[in-house]
Amino acid sequence: MKIIRSLQALTTWRNRWQREGVTIGCVPTMGALHDGHRTLIRAARVQCDALVVSILVNPTQFGPTEDLAKYPRPIAKDRALCREEGVDVCFEPTATSMYPGGFQTVVSVPALARRWEGHVRPHHFAGVATVVTKLFSLIRPHRAWFGQKDFQQAALVQRLVKDLNLGVDIIVRTTVREADGLAMSSRNVYLSAEDRATATILYAGLQAGAAAIRQGTRDGKAIQERMTAVILSHPSASVDYLAVCDPVSLEPLVRVAGRIVLLGAIRLGRVRLIDNLIVQAR
Amino acid sequence: MKIIRSLQALTTWRNRWQREGVTIGCVPTMGALHDGHRTLIRAARVQCDALVVSILVNPTQFGPTEDLAKYPRPIAKDRALCREEGVDVCFEPTATSMYPGGFQTVVSVPALARRWEGHVRPHHFAGVATVVTKLFSLIRPHRAWFGQKDFQQAALVQRLVKDLNLGVDIIVRTTVREADGLAMSSRNVYLSAEDRATATILYAGLQAGAAAIRQGTRDGKAIQERMTAVILSHPSASVDYLAVCDPVSLEPLVRVAGRIVLLGAIRLGRVRLIDNLIVQAR
Numbered sequence: 001m002k003i004i005r006s007l008q009a010l011t012t013w014r015n016r017w018q019r020e021g022v023t024i025g026c027v028p029t030m031g032a033l034h035d036g037h038r039t040l041i042r043a044a045r046v047q048c049d050a051l052v053v054s055i056l057v058n059p060t061q062f063g064p065t066e067d068l069a070k071y072p073r074p075i076a077k078d079r080a081l082c083r084e085e086g087v088d089v090c091f092e093p094t095a096t097s098m099y100p101g102g103f104q105t106v107v108s109v110p111a112l113a114r115r116w117e118g119h120v121r122p123h124h125f126a127g128v129a130t131v132v133t134k135l136f137s138l139i140r141p142h143r144a145w146f147g148q149k150d151f152q153q154a155a156l157v158q159r160l161v162k163d164l165n166l167g168v169d170i171i172v173r174t175t176v177r178e179a180d181g182l183a184m185s186s187r188n189v190y191l192s193a194e195d196r197a198t199a200t201i202l203y204a205g206l207q208a209g210a211a212a213i214r215q216g217t218r219d220g221k222a223i224q225e226r227m228t229a230v231i232l233s234h235p236s237a238s239v240d241y242l243a244v245c246d247p248v249s250l251e252p253l254v255r256v257a258g259r260i261v262l263l264g265a266i267r268l269g270r271v272r273l274i275d276n277l278i279v280q281a282r
Numbered sequence: 283m284k285i286i287r288s289l290q291a292l293t294t295w296r297n298r299w300q301r302e303g304v305t306i307g308c309v310p311t312m313g314a315l316h317d318g319h320r321t322l323i324r325a326a327r328v329q330c331d332a333l334v335v336s337i338l339v340n341p342t343q344f345g346p347t348e349d350l351a352k353y354p355r356p357i358a359k360d361r362a363l364c365r366e367e368g369v370d371v372c373f374e375p376t377a378t379s380m381y382p383g384g385f386q387t388v389v390s391v392p393a394l395a396r397r398w399e400g401h402v403r404p405h406h407f408a409g410v411a412t413v414v415t416k417l418f419s420l421i422r423p424h425r426a427w428f429g430q431k432d433f434q435q436a437a438l439v440q441r442l443v444k445d446l447n448l449g450v451d452i453i454v455r456t457t458v459r460e461a462d463g464l465a466m467s468s469r470n471v472y473l474s475a476e477d478r479a480t481a482t483i484l485y486a487g488l489q490a491g492a493a494a495i496r497q498g499t500r501d502g503k504a505i506q507e508r509m510t511a512v513i514l515s516h517p518s519a520s521v522d523y524l525a526v527c528d529p530v531s532l533e534p535l536v537r538v539a540g541r542i543v544l545l546g547a548i549r550l551g552r553v554r555l556i557d558n559l560i561v562q563a564r
């Protein structure tokens with residue numbers, strides 16, 4: 001496995017493979033790789049010829065009061081995982097090479113960035129859209145894999161790729177969960193033992209929403225209230241949002257029909273957890 | 283010469299040539315091609331293997347009260363010029379295929395878009411940055427040519443390409459002028475005979491600024507006043523802006539040193555004219 005840090009070296013690598021006509025795949029990450037990432041990388045490995053995993057804790061998607069400085073960076077462990085999974089290139093650009101002095105361009109996907117995570121984290125998705133555009137320009141992958149756990153991010157990247165004609169096939173893979181149902185996340189390490197035990201209520205709340213739909217509830221507000229009741233039954237949890245949405249526009253639905261997504265974000269102490277569930281109303 | 287209207291067909295064309303390892307060149311235009319465009323196309327023709335001229339009157343860079351509807355669209359004449367100059371592909375995407383329903387992504391280069399043209403035309407440069415990103419994603423040129431006449435646009439595209447790692451070499455060619463000095467522009471056709479005669483004062487004003495610098499004036503404000511006096515000596519002209527700027531940041535200069543750019547925009551009746559001059563202060 002090649003470890004590439006320089007943007008120029010990555011471009012040279014890409015140009016060589018591009019001329020060979022091979023399929024380039026890409027899994028963009030912020031490192032701190034867990035089994036969710038491993039699943040993405042395995043799926044990618046068998047669906048492309050040359051596979052790049054990018055690792056960058058992207059500063060522009062963090063707010064000023066967020067966890068940029070303390071975000072986990074276990075680079076040796078991350079490289080070992082990539083090596084085990086047969087990754088061709090671990091692309092590790094520095095923040096300074098990605099955002100040199102004078103940098104000012106912003107890519108935004110305004111309607112999809114407005115609600116939910118975007119409401120709580122105002123500049124987050126412009127940071128995501130900009131870095132994804134840059135990574136795709138550098139790597140020029142044919143396909144890229146994203147986890148369903150960050151549902152709004154995946155929806156936004158799909159829109160972005162279409163709108164800017166980036167020519168990347170975006171594949172979204174189902175969320176990988178711990179045995180008790182908690183969605184895997186690099187931020188789960190921040191949870192205290194007690195909060196870790198409580199953390200399962202987010203998935204439980206979403207499942208309660210899905211169960212209500214299966215039992216025939218079609219009223220968006222009723223489903224939202226059902227999910228909220230599950231979360232608030234635990235005194236240490238607070239709700240950032242719980243919503244019943246259209247899976248493409250992410251606009252909240254008054255009435256459920258067809259394929260929908262349940263989106264949730266809660267807080268346990270200082271830790272924010274997000275999760276989602278796709279439900280097909282029959 | 284191939285005329286390509288569909289985005290998919292353009293991508294197929296590009297993929298084929300890309301695999302051959304040839305150099306792809308691109309001259310993005312809004313059509314209504316004049317000798318300024320011809321000069322760009324000729325320069326491009328000898329510096330790339332496969333040359334695409336794109337023709338799109340891009341709606342997103344026009345303001346609501348601007349001349350989108352009446353902008354000249356002499357497509358047969360434009361194609362003939364491209365054919366004469368040995369262009370390989372005339373890429374004529376429709377506005378609808380570029381901006382289908384649901385389109386929402388915006389690329390912006392905020393600091394460079396704030397002043398001068400951006401001040402008078404608030405959404406213009408976001409429209410330019412977005413369409414250029416899209417065209418470069420579709421065509422994936424190695425090099426692209428822009429005219430110096432739209433100096434702020436060229437500066438912004440250079441910044442954009444660097445910031446988003448688009449990997450396109452941007453070449454800016456000197457403004458082509460009519461015999462009397464008026465910068466060639468597709469919008470010159472809007473000028474009445476009388477205003478056409480007066481229109482030379484913009485270039486004359488810029489030249490007066492350059493002369494002042496050559497004669498030793500270093501004070502930005504004094505140079506600006508010199509240029510303004512020339513324009514306002516003609517009663518039918520009004521000044522939008524006349525400025526002495528850094529040629530990269532486009533910020534106005536209090537004191538002139540080294541390479542600078544004189545930027546100007548005036549109005550004659552309902553027609554706006556822009557022009558600029560690069561000056562090396564010794």
